[in-house]
Amino acid sequence: MSPQELITQLRSFLPPEAVLHETEDLKPYECDGLSAYRQLPMIVALPHTEEHIVKVLQLCYATNTPVVARGAGTGLSGGALPHAQGILLSLAKLNQIIAVDPLARTARVQPGVRNLAISEAAASHGLYYAPDPSSQIACSVGGNVAENSGGVHCLKYGLTVHNILKLRVLTIEGEVLEIGGESLDSAGYDLLALMTGSEGMLGIVTEITVKLIPIPEKAQLVMATFDDVQKAGNAVANVIAAGIIPAGMEMMDKITIHAVEEFLHAGYDLEAEAILLCESDGGTGEVADEIERIFTIMQQSGATKIRSSQNEAERLSFWAGRKAAFPAAGRVSPDYYCMDGTIPRKQLAQVLQGIEQLSREYGLRCMNVFHAGDGNLHPLILYDANQPGELEKTEEFGGKILEMCIHAGGTITGEHGVGMEKINQMCTQFRSDELAMFHAIKSAFDPKELLNPGKAVPSLHRCAELGAMHVHQGQQKFAELPRF
Numbered sequence: 001m002s003p004q005e006l007i008t009q010l011r012s013f014l015p016p017e018a019v020l021h022e023t024e025d026l027k028p029y030e031c032d033g034l035s036a037y038r039q040l041p042m043i044v045a046l047p048h049t050e051e052h053i054v055k056v057l058q059l060c061y062a063t064n065t066p067v068v069a070r071g072a073g074t075g076l077s078g079g080a081l082p083h084a085q086g087i088l089l090s091l092a093k094l095n096q097i098i099a100v101d102p103l104a105r106t107a108r109v110q111p112g113v114r115n116l117a118i119s120e121a122a123a124s125h126g127l128y129y130a131p132d133p134s135s136q137i138a139c140s141v142g143g144n145v146a147e148n149s150g151g152v153h154c155l156k157y158g159l160t161v162h163n164i165l166k167l168r169v170l171t172i173e174g175e176v177l178e179i180g181g182e183s184l185d186s187a188g189y190d191l192l193a194l195m196t197g198s199e200g201m202l203g204i205v206t207e208i209t210v211k212l213i214p215i216p217e218k219a220q221l222v223m224a225t226f227d228d229v230q231k232a233g234n235a236v237a238n239v240i241a242a243g244i245i246p247a248g249m250e251m252m253d254k255i256t257i258h259a260v261e262e263f264l265h266a267g268y269d270l271e272a273e274a275i276l277l278c279e280s281d282g283g284t285g286e287v288a289d290e291i292e293r294i295f296t297i298m299q300q301s302g303a304t305k306i307r308s309s310q311n312e313a314e315r316l317s318f319w320a321g322r323k324a325a326f327p328a329a330g331r332v333s334p335d336y337y338c339m340d341g342t343i344p345r346k347q348l349a350q351v352l353q354g355i356e357q358l359s360r361e362y363g364l365r366c367m368n369v370f371h372a373g374d375g376n377l378h379p380l381i382l383y384d385a386n387q388p389g390e391l392e393k394t395e396e397f398g399g400k401i402l403e404m405c406i407h408a409g410g411t412i413t414g415e416h417g418v419g420m421e422k423i424n425q426m427c428t429q430f431r432s433d434e435l436a437m438f439h440a441i442k443s444a445f446d447p448k449e450l451l452n453p454g455k456a457v458p459s460l461h462r463c464a465e466l467g468a469m470h471v472h473q474g475q476q477k478f479a480e481l482p483r484f
């Protein structure tokens with residue numbers, strides 16, 4: 001079907017302003033948070049209701065038109081990158097909190113609801129929604145489900161998959177699936193877990209039932225300064241080994257500390273090689289006890305300075321620096337490329353050294369800011385896309401970081417998804433029979449491969465062309481590997 005015919009069909013059931021096709025109207029949708037990759041869609045559809053989405057999908061299915069879902073477009077792996085011959089399906093207008101049930105401690109929300117809006121709506125009941133990506137003021141819950149997003153507090157409270165109960169999902173044929181339930185387990189395969197993190201490739205999420213938990217009575221933060229990254233890495237391991245599960249445990253390296261401090265004046269120590277932020281939350285007595293233990297462990301691990309927040313304003317200001325690390329990168333460099341590998345905590349110092357070495361080799365600065373408690377690294381490679389060849393050099397540097405994560409026994413994504421950005425590294429992470437299984441699952445849901453095609457799961461042909469060497473679960477010993 002020609003683009004004009006598709007537009008006419010879409011306008012037969014969507015309001016005229018909900019179908020965009022002029023270049024200037026398509027421009028805002030050409031990329032997500034990973035601005036290095038850009039592509040204009042053929043058409044943008046902005047449905048207002050689930051019935052609208054059903055009709056869009058039925059049209060796509062009947063005409064073999066690719067369809068890419070988009071929430072708020074804050075994704076960092078190119079997951080919502082449009083398809084040139086496809087419809088970009090924006091879920092932004094489905095932004096209603098349908099119900100908050102304080103007794104069941106749940107909320108039912110549409111996919112375009114902002115993450116933070118759930119906690120705002122539940123606050124009057126003393127409840128909140130735990131997963132808190134740093135983008136939470138903007139990102140949508142539908143996007144969070146599709147990426148299985150985490151955040152600062154997921155070490156203690158889990159990722160999105162641990163905090164949702166039920167999904168309403170539309171298949172590419174426009175059929176409604178109700179997945180999950182009110183009870184802890186259900187019969188059959190766990191489709192809720194399968195759908196969570198499926199990057200818009202198996203279905204379109206149209207309603208989410210999330211779990212709410214009580215707002216903790218108290219939260220307090222310890223900020224510890226280290227003169228050596230290795231010592232900070234060891235401190236992380238020592239806290240966990242002591243049986244403490246902090247509400248958040250974040251680390252920043254020197255270059256990040258400077259970028260953030262110049263931007264926000266959060267009170268970070270500019271002499272530090274690394275700063276650890278470690279939060280405790282819960283009952284007042286429990287927090288006081290945990291903070292004392294964390295303080296002692298930081299001292300024993302060689303921290304040069306330790307402060308604990310004395311009030312809520314100070315706690316928030318300590319966090320403000322960490323939460324603004326990405327914008328701070330944007331202040332010190334024309335462009336940045338955010339990676340998202342995860343490694344076993346014990347490998348932190350070694351992998352950070354490897355990244356530093358790569359940074360010198362490529363002549364590109366790299367800020368390291370990350371969820372240290374879960375070993376989820378976010379190296380931000382600073383580059384200038386206007387310099388010829390610099391993006392390609394950055395991609396190569398980023399690819400080597402991800403491969404280093406696999407070699408260290410980790411994975412290529414902790415929470416941002418594979419999207420377009422990490423698709424080549426999937427060939428290193430998985431064997432061809434594992435990838436074939438992913439393709440079989442995809443075709444069970446989407447036999448015509450119309451939902452977000454070309455993302456997240458590489459074709460076997462692509463992997464063969466790359467000649468990627470598969471490394472399973474870091475079987476090769478990291479210490480024995482050649483340094484990049």
Ligand SMILES: Cc1cc2nc3c(=O)[nH]c(=O)nc-3n(C[C@H](O)[C@H](O)[C@H](O)COP(=O)(O)OP(=O)(O)OC[C@H]3O[C@@H](n4cnc5c(N)ncnc54)[C@H](O)[C@@H]3O)c2cc1C
Binds near residue numbers: 091147150
């Ligand atoms: C400054 C900054 C900080 C960030 N911090 C974090 C962090 O701490 N933790 C974290 O996990 N992420 C973080 N992110 C990444 C991003 O915010 C998350 O991945 C978020 O979940 C994306 O939500 P979105 O609504 O913007 O989704 P989009 O970017 O619009 O889409 C992401 C993917 O989800 C699919 N999708 C969207 N909606 C639906 C739907 N309804 N049904 C099916 N598929 C759908 C899209 O096709 C795409 O593949 C950060 C991003 C930025 C810019």
